Amino acid sequence: MSKARLRVGVLVSGSGSNLQALIDSCAAPDHPAEIVTVISNRPGVKALDRAKKAGIEAVTVDHKAYPDRESFDAEMQRALDAAGVEFICLAGFMRLLTTGFVEHWSRRMINIHPSLLPSFKGLNVQQRAIDAGARFSGCTVHFVTPEMDVGPIIQQAVVPIHQDDSAESLAARILEQEHRIYPASLRWIAEGRIRIEGERVLLDSATHPDTSLLNPAPEATR
Ligand code: GAR
Numbered sequence: 001m002s003k004a005r006l007r008v009g010v011l012v013s014g015s016g017s018n019l020q021a022l023i024d025s026c027a028a029p030d031h032p033a034e035i036v037t038v039i040s041n042r043p044g045v046k047a048l049d050r051a052k053k054a055g056i057e058a059v060t061v062d063h064k065a066y067p068d069r070e071s072f073d074a075e076m077q078r079a080l081d082a083a084g085v086e087f088i089c090l091a092g093f094m095r096l097l098t099t100g101f102v103e104h105w106s107r108r109m110i111n112i113h114p115s116l117l118p119s120f121k122g123l124n125v126q127q128r129a130i131d132a133g134a135r136f137s138g139c140t141v142h143f144v145t146p147e148m149d150v151g152p153i154i155q156q157a158v159v160p161i162h163q164d165d166s167a168e169s170l171a172a173r174i175l176e177q178e179h180r181i182y183p184a185s186l187r188w189i190a191e192g193r194i195r196i197e198g199e200r201v202l203l204d205s206a207t208h209p210d211t212s213l214l215n216p217a218p219e220a221t222r
Helices: 019-025 045-051 069-082 099-104 126-133 167-190
Strands: 006-012 033-040 057-060 087-090 109-113 136-143 153-160 194-197 200-203
Touching: 006 019, 006 167, 019 126, 019 167, 033 045, 033 069, 033 167, 045 109, 057 136, 057 194, 069 087, 069 099, 087 167, 109 126, 109 167, 109 194, 153 167, 153 200
Parallel strands: 006 033, 006 087, 033 057, 087 109
Antiparallel strands: 109 136, 136 153, 194 200
């Protein structure tokens, strides 16, 4: 008999391109995870359409309908329990979660963030990386802990920042890499290859490409 697949709930607030990457990855017949529900805190977003199109339950829990974060999170918890969710992926979910909720899902909830954490936590991170003069940015998949954008890092991808970049062009370059690393990280977790030691995440049978990046390339200097 085949092993039960990890039941994943994805929380979204917007376009859901990361959700789509997760949906596409989990569609592989041998994939060890299955997305059982998608919950949005904003009505009518594209992510909900993506879920429906894939035949996945699409739920709206509009945060504006709740008087405080506690009651909103309690409703989210009810929806997750009703779907039998075992593991949560935050995919462009733009609400802060209460400590109680985060602790309940400790080591069972991951997030993707469009910077190389621990640099540039919070909002507007692409513009802030450009303004700081950083030569590289990227994205980070990490376990969620009560402090925002902090928590053991599972995987990162690096992209260059070009001198003619806008926040939008940089965001698009980063997003391409988000769509690679988020599904990969979820797969590792569902395969049971990940363990957490202190702040570090260790991956069984990890390979170590011996590469380094320079930006601008040295041949540009005379
Ligand atoms: C992504 O860039 C994601 O990393 C970011 O929002 C975007 C959502 O895009 N998340 C955060 O900033 C969370 N702090 P998507 O809806 O197309 O996946």
